Amino acid sequence: MTKKIFLTLFVLGVLSPFLIVGYYYFRYDYDISSLVDYKPALTSRIYDKNGEKIANVFQKQNRYYATFNEIPPRIIEALVAIEDTTFFEHSGVNVDAIFRAFIKDVKARKMVEGASTITQQLVKNKLLTREKKLSRKIKEFIYAYKVEQALTKEQILERYLNEIYYGHGYYGIKTAADGYFHKKLSDLTLKEMAVLVGLPKAPSTYAPTKNYEISMGRANRVITRMHTLGWIDDVTFEKALAENPRVYDDTLTQNRAPFIVDEVARKMRELGIDNFKTGGYEVYTTVDLQLQNAAKKSLKYAYDLALQRIEKYKEKDLQKLEKARAEGDEEFELQDVNVSQLNGALVSLDSKSGDILALVGSVDYKKSSYNRATQGRRQPGSAFKPFIYQVAIDLGYSGATKLVDIAKTYEYEKNGEDMKWRPKNYEKDYKGLISLRDALVHSRNLATINLVNEIGLHQLLKELQKFRIKNLPHDLSIALGTISLSPLQLAQYYTSFANQGVQVVPHLITSVEKQGKTIYEKKEDSFRTSLPTQSYIMTTILRDVVKRGTGRRANARGIELAGKTGTTNKNMDAWFAGYSPTVETVVWFGNDNNTPMYHKETGGRVSGPAFSRYYQQLLKLYPQIKRKFDVPEGIIEVEINGKKEYFSDISKPPRLEEEEDPQGELLF
Numbered sequence: 001m002t003k004k005i006f007l008t009l010f011v012l013g014v015l016s017p018f019l020i021v022g023y024y025y026f027r028y029d030y031d032i033s034s035l036v037d038y039k040p041a042l043t044s045r046i047y048d049k050n051g052e053k054i055a056n057v058f059q060k061q062n063r064y065y066a067t068f069n070e071i072p073p074r075i076i077e078a079l080v081a082i083e084d085t086t087f088f089e090h091s092g093v094n095v096d097a098i099f100r101a102f103i104k105d106v107k108a109r110k111m112v113e114g115a116s117t118i119t120q121q122l123v124k125n126k127l128l129t130r131e132k133k134l135s136r137k138i139k140e141f142i143y144a145y146k147v148e149q150a151l152t153k154e155q156i157l158e159r160y161l162n163e164i165y166y167g168h169g170y171y172g173i174k175t176a177a178d179g180y181f182h183k184k185l186s187d188l189t190l191k192e193m194a195v196l197v198g199l200p201k202a203p204s205t206y207a208p209t210k211n212y213e214i215s216m217g218r219a220n221r222v223i224t225r226m227h228t229l230g231w232i233d234d235v236t237f238e239k240a241l242a243e244n245p246r247v248y249d250d251t252l253t254q255n256r257a258p259f260i261v262d263e264v265a266r267k268m269r270e271l272g273i274d275n276f277k278t279g280g281y282e283v284y285t286t287v288d289l290q291l292q293n294a295a296k297k298s299l300k301y302a303y304d305l306a307l308q309r310i311e312k313y314k315e316k317d318l319q320k321l322e323k324a325r326a327e328g329d330e331e332f333e334l335q336d337v338n339v340s341q342l343n344g345a346l347v348s349l350d351s352k353s354g355d356i357l358a359l360v361g362s363v364d365y366k367k368s369s370y371n372r373a374t375q376g377r378r379q380p381g382s383a384f385k386p387f388i389y390q391v392a393i394d395l396g397y398s399g400a401t402k403l404v405d406i407a408k409t410y411e412y413e414k415n416g417e418d419m420k421w422r423p424k425n426y427e428k429d430y431k432g433l434i435s436l437r438d439a440l441v442h443s444r445n446l447a448t449i450n451l452v453n454e455i456g457l458h459q460l461l462k463e464l465q466k467f468r469i470k471n472l473p474h475d476l477s478i479a480l481g482t483i484s485l486s487p488l489q490l491a492q493y494y495t496s497f498a499n500q501g502v503q504v505v506p507h508l509i510t511s512v513e514k515q516g517k518t519i520y521e522k523k524e525d526s527f528r529t530s531l532p533t534q535s536y537i538m539t540t541i542l543r544d545v546v547k548r549g550t551g552r553r554a555n556a557r558g559i560e561l562a563g564k565t566g567t568t569n570k571n572m573d574a575w576f577a578g579y580s581p582t583v584e585t586v587v588w589f590g591n592d593n594n595t596p597m598y599h600k601e602t603g604g605r606v607s608g609p610a611f612s613r614y615y616q617q618l619l620k621l622y623p624q625i626k627r628k629f630d631v632p633e634g635i636i637e638v639e640i641n642g643k644k645e646y647f648s649d650i651s652k653p654p655r656l657e658e659e660e661d662p663q664g665e666l667l668f
Contacts, residue, residue, distance in 0.1 A: 032127065032143065032146050032147055032150060034126060034127070035122070035123075035126055035127065035147055035150075035151070035159055036150050036151065038159050038162075038163075040061070040063055040065070040162065040163065040171075040172075041058070041059055041060065041061055041063065041277075041278035042058075042063055042064065042065050042278060042279060042280025043056050043057065043058040043061075043062050043063055043064055043175065043280065044056075044057045044058070044276055044277065044279060044280060044281040044282070044283065045057070045064075045281075045282050045283070046260070046261060046264055046283045046285060047282070047283065047284050047285065048257075048285055048287045048288060048289040048292075049284075049285065049286050049287060049288055049355070049357075049510070050288065050289070051284075052289050053254060053256075054255070054256050054257050054260055054261065054285065054287065054289065055253050055254055055255040055256060055257070055258075055260075055261045056252065056253050056254055056255075057253070057261065057264075057265070057276060057277055058252075058253075058277055058278070059277040059278050061171040062169050062170060062171060062175055062179075062252050063162065063170075063171035063172045063175050064172055064174040064175045064178065064280070065162055065172065065174065065280055066158075066161065066162060066172065066173060066174035066185060067158065068154050068155070068157065068158040070174070070185055070186075071157070071158070071161060071173070071185060072185055072186060072188070072193070074190060074193055075161070075173065075185065075188075075193050075196070075197060076157060077226060077231050078190075078193050078194055078197045078222050078223075078226060079118070079157070079160075079161070079197040080118070081222065081225045081226045081229055081231060082197060082198060082221070082222045082225050083118055083121070083197070083200075083201075084117045084118040085229070087117065087118050087119075087153065088153055090117060091145060091148050091149075092117060092119045092120070092141075092144035092145045092146075092147060092148035093117060093119075093120065093141050093144055093145065116140075117144065118156065118157070118160055119144040119147055119148055119156055119160075120140050120141075120144045121160065121164070121200070122147070122156060122159055122160045122163060122164075123140055123143040123144050123147060124140055125163055125164060125165070126159075126163055127143050128140060128143070161173045161174075162174070164200045165200065165203050166196060166199045166200065166203060167199055167203035167204060167206065167207035167209075167210075168180070168203075168207050168209050168210075168249075168252075169252040170252075173185065173196050173197075176196050176199065177192070177196060179248070179250060179252075180192075180195070180196070180208060180209070180247050180248060181245060181246070181247065181248065182248055189240070189243060189245060190223065190232070190236065190239075190240040190243075191216075191219055191223070191240045191241075191243040191245055192245050194219035194220070194222040194223050194226075194240065195208055195215055195216070195218075195219040195245065197222055198215070198218040198219050198221070198222045199215075199218075201218075206218045208247040209247060209248075209249040212247065216244065220241055223237060223240045223241060224237075224241075256289060256292075257287065257289065257292045258365045258369065259359055259360055259361040259362075259365060259369075259371055259373070260285065260287050260292065260359060260508075262361075262369065262371060263359060263371065263374060263508055264283055264285065264508065264509065266374075267508055267509055268281070268283070268512075271512070271520055273512070279514065280514060280515070281512055281513065281514050281519075282512070282513045282514070283509060283511075283512050284509070284510045284511045284512075284513070285356075285508055285509055285510060286350070286353075286355030286356050286357065286507055286508060286509070286510055287356060287357060287358065287359070287508070288357045288358065290621050291348060291357045291358040291617075291618065291621065292357075292358045292359070292360070294358070294614055294617035294618065294621065295346045295348060295358035295359075295360045295614055296360050297613070297617070298346065298610045298611075298613040298614040298617065299344050299345070299346045299360050299363055299587070299610050300363055300364075301609065301610065301613050302344065302587070302589070302606060302607065302608075302609040302610035302613065303342070303343075303344055303363045303589070303610075305609055306342065306589065306601065306606050307339055307342070309598075309600075309601075309605075310337060310339055310598050310601070313598055313600060314337070337596075337597070337598045338591065338593075338595065341591035341592045341593050341595060342589065342590075342591055342592075342597065343362050343363055343368065343372060343589070343590070343591075343592055344362070344363055344372070344587065344588060344589040344590075344606075344607070344610070345360060345361050345362065345371075345372035345373040345376060345487050345587070345588045346358065346359075346360045346373065346487070346585065346586070346587050346588075346610060346614065347359045347360075347373045347374075347487045347488050347491050347585070347586050348491075348583060348584065348585040348586075348614065349491055349495065349498075349504075349506055349583070349584045349585075350582065350583065350584075351495055351498035351499045351504070351579055351581075351582055351583060351584045352499055352504070352582065353504065353507070353524070354492070354495060354504035354505055354506045354507050354524075354525075354526070355506075355507055355510075356488075356506050356507065356508045357583065358614075359371075359373050359374070359488070359508070360373060361373045361374065361375075361376075368592075372486075372487070372588065373486065373487045373488055373588075374486055374487075374488045375486065376486055376487070376588070377484040377485065377486055378484060378485070378486075378568070378572075378573045378588060378590060379481055379482055379483065379484060379485075379568045379572075379573055380481045380483065380485055380490055380566045380568075380573070380575055380577070381480065381481040381566035381567050381568040381569075381573060381575065381603070382443045382445075382480070382481060382550075382564065382565060382566045382567060382603070383481060383490065383564050383565065383566025383575040383576070383577045383603065384478075384480075384481030384483065384566065385440060385443065385448055385479070385481065385564065386440065386494075386497060386538060386541075386542060386564050387464060387467055387469070387493070387496075388448060388451065388452060388455075388460065388464075388478070388479060389436065389439075389440050389448075389451070389538065389541070390496070390497070390529075390530060390534070390535070390538050391455065391460055391463040391464060392436065392451060392455060393436075393530075393534050393537050393538055393650075393651055394463070394530050394531070394534050394650070395455065395463070396650055396651055396652070397436055397651060398436065398537065398645065398646075398647055398651035398652070398653070398654075399435060399436055399437035399537060399540065399541055399645050399646060399651075400435055400436070400437070400640060400645045400647075400653070400654055401435065401436045402433045402434070402435060402436075403433070403434055403435070403436055403439050403444075403447040403450060403451050403454075404432075404433065404446075404447065404450045404454075405425070405430050405431040405432060405433070405434040405439065405444050405446050405447040405450070406430050406432060406446060406450070407422065407423075407424065407430055407446060408422075408423075408446070408449075408450070409421070409422050410422075410423075410476060421476070423445055423446060423449055423479075423480070424445065424446070425444055425445050425446050430446055431444070431447075434447055436451075436541075437541050437544065437645070439451070440541050440542075440545065440549075440564075441541065441544045441545050441548065441549035441550075442549055442550060443545075443549070443550050443564075443565060445479070445480060448479045448480075449476055449479045449480075451479075452476055452478065452479045453476070457474070457475070457476065457478075460478070461474060461478075466529045466530075467493055467496060467503065467529055468503070468527075469483070469493055471483060471484070480569075481566060481568070487586045487587075487588045488506060488586075490575075490577055490586050491506060491577070491584060491585075491586040492504070492505060492506050494577050494578075494579065494584055494586065495584060496529040496530065496535070497535060497538050497539060497542065497562070497579065498539075498562075498579035498584040499526075500532045500535050500536065500630075500632065501528055501529055501530035501531055501532050501534065501535035502526050502527070502528050502529065503526060503527055503528075503529050504524075504525070504526040505525035505526065507522045509522060510522050531648075531650070532632035532633075532634075533632055533633075533634045533635055533648035533649070533650065533651075534648065534650060534651065536629070536631065536632050536635055536646065537635075537646050537647075537648065537651055539562050539629055540562075540646050542562035542563055542564055542578065543560060543561070543562040543629070545562070545563060545564055545565070546561045546562060546563055546578065549565075550564075550565040550602070550603070550604045551563050551564065551565050551576060551578065551603075551604050551608055552604065552608070553604050553605060553608030553609055553612060554576050554578060554604065554607075554608035554609075554611040554612050555612060556612045556615040556616050556619070557616075558619055558627065559580050559581075559615060559618075559619060559625070559627045560580065560581060560627060560628050560629050561578055561579070561580055561611075561615060562578055562579055562629070563576055563577055563578015563579065563611065564576070564577055564578065565602065565603035565604040565607070565608065566603045567602040567603045567604075570596040570599075571596050571597045571598065571599055571600075571601050571602065572590055572591070572594060572595070572596050572597065573588065573589075573590040573603075574588070574589040574590060574597065574601055574602055574603040574605070574606040574607050575587065575588050575589075575603045575607055576603050576604065576607035576608050576610070576611045578611060580615060580618075580625070580626075580627070581626040581627065581628060581629050581630065582625060582626050583615075583618065583625070585611055585614055585615075587607035587608075587610045587611050587614075588607065589601075589606040589607050589610075634648050634649060635647070635648060636648065636653060638653050
């Protein structure tokens with residue numbers, strides 16, 4: 001009887017594990033489709049024009065994907081050596097290892113050794129919860145077995161190395177290699193590989209950014225195991241043990257240009273890509289990170305100068321107030337200036353291609369992420385005048401043409417009421433007759449308004465259509481730039497001057513790739529607005545604006561620059577839009593709430609220094625850059641009253657005398 005009981009108990013003891021496993025096997029539905037059809041959320045990456053990474057963009061998990069062919073064999077060897085030596089022999093569960101671990105655990109009276117295979121670890125991370133129950137362990141065995149039946153060993157390894165967490169917010173070994181070492185998988189040393197394969201056991205403990213020595217110790221155990229198995233020789237073993245790799249402690253996003261990242265995200269939505277944060281896209285942009293940084297610093301430099309000036313203005317005004325009060329003048333008032341509202345933007349393009357080289361939407365992204373360079377709409381003021389003057393030049397005017405610079409009252413009707421408009425020059429004076437060149441160089445409002453009258457408003461609006469500028473005002477206020485534009489829009493229109501009469505639509509994204517396939521590539525979009533000769537005449541005038549006009553503060557030594565200031569009514573907006581022979585830049589400053597800046601703050605004074613500083617940095621970064629404007633064929637250079645003037649077959653020089661001199665040359 002005792003033998004029967006013992007035999008029964010023995011049989012039950014032997015069969016019970018199988019019965020329990022059988023129960024769980026048939027009781028539950030084991031869905032492994034998420035591993036078979038493995039499509040994890042992947043990080044998208046943004047690069048600058050030189051291939052430098054600008055940022056990682058992801059939703060929850062920062063993960064790059066590595067195919068099995070991308071993974072160096074040494075990584076596989078290191079992983080198998082430390083985690084699952086019999087990986088290529090078992091069917092998902094290592095029974096021998098389970099019994100060895102069980103015996104050790106019983107002797108120690110606690111869990112001292114696990115026996116999970118690589119397949120089990122993958123299942124545990126992807127398909128199961130972290131609860132420590134016998135039922136979960138049984139499910140793990142069954143899942144592992146099913147996965148082994150559905151996938152090859154190579155597929156299991158590929159999924160494992162892409163799914164597992166490696167600490168510091170890195171999911172997948174390719175992500176960890178880039179994050180910790182700034183390297184591709186193929187460039188890793190054996191020690192760096194050992195660091196990575198040793199991480200999943202305890203990512204927080206072994207993360208080299210937190211515990212470098214502990215991490216290296218774990219890596220050395222991996223290397224020692226490989227040596228013990230005979231998978232590396234003595235020389236490789238000693239060299240790997242001695243290495244102390246450099247580890248980077250980066251932020252997860254590694255965002256080096258947040259305004260660019262935000263703008264790329266908007267562009268991706270426009271392209272119909274709504275899974276940008278999870279789709280694993282590689283976005284190649286036109287941005288130059290060095291110039292982006294220069295633009296950011298240049299904008300901040302001009303902003304700080306403005307704050308310093310305004311403080312000095314306030315001190316002087318207080319002194320004036322005290323003097324006025326002492327003299328009994330009760331009418332003198334201080335201007336209320338809220339400098340907390342002051343902000344700016346800068347956008348820079350390659351004039352020929354329209355590639356956006358730099359784009360900064362505020363002085364400090366952390367304080368304001370609103371992108372004024374692309375989303376802000378403000379009046380350009382006198383920065384719009386060159387378009388009017390270009391129309392005049394295209395119609396045959398030249399820099400020497402005389403314009404009338406006198407005050408005039410304009411009467412018109414608005415909402416049934418008779419209205420009067422008395423525009424003034426900024427200097428509050430007038431010159432009588434003034435050359436077209438000087439009128440633009442010194443930004444004379446009255447001369448510009450009279451030029452519009454001379455051309456005819458209807459004719460001007462018709463001619464301006466070639467620039468494709470939207471929402472132009474159909475009245476004389478067009479002469480003063482009463483149209484709302486973003487800095488990027490103005491930059492596009494200014495390529496008409498900077499690119500020898502060809503306007504180019506700006507680009508931010510060069511191409512978008514996914515899994516090695518190009519899904520988007522930029523298309524050039526340009527159209528002619530003026531002949532090269534007529535455009536060059538405008539460039540010579542705008543060059544004088546920088547040399548001796550309202551844009552003197554925008555000048556930079558060693559390079560020819562052309563451009564135009566813009567200051568709107570009551571100093572609400574301050575612009576400088578200009579260009580070198582190859583690079584165009586637009587700077588804007590103003591108060592976010594549309595209140596006036598200090599009354600002395602103009603486009604030349606506020607925005608000019610940012611423009612100048614940017615080109616100074618450009619020359620340091622790229623000293624080989626083109627520095628002089630090309631002179632197109634057909635330009636006639638003439639000296640008039642000691643000054644050079646430029647003409648063409650369309651903008652003909654004024655003939656002061658029709659007769660020829662004895663040498664057969666015309667006299668001027």
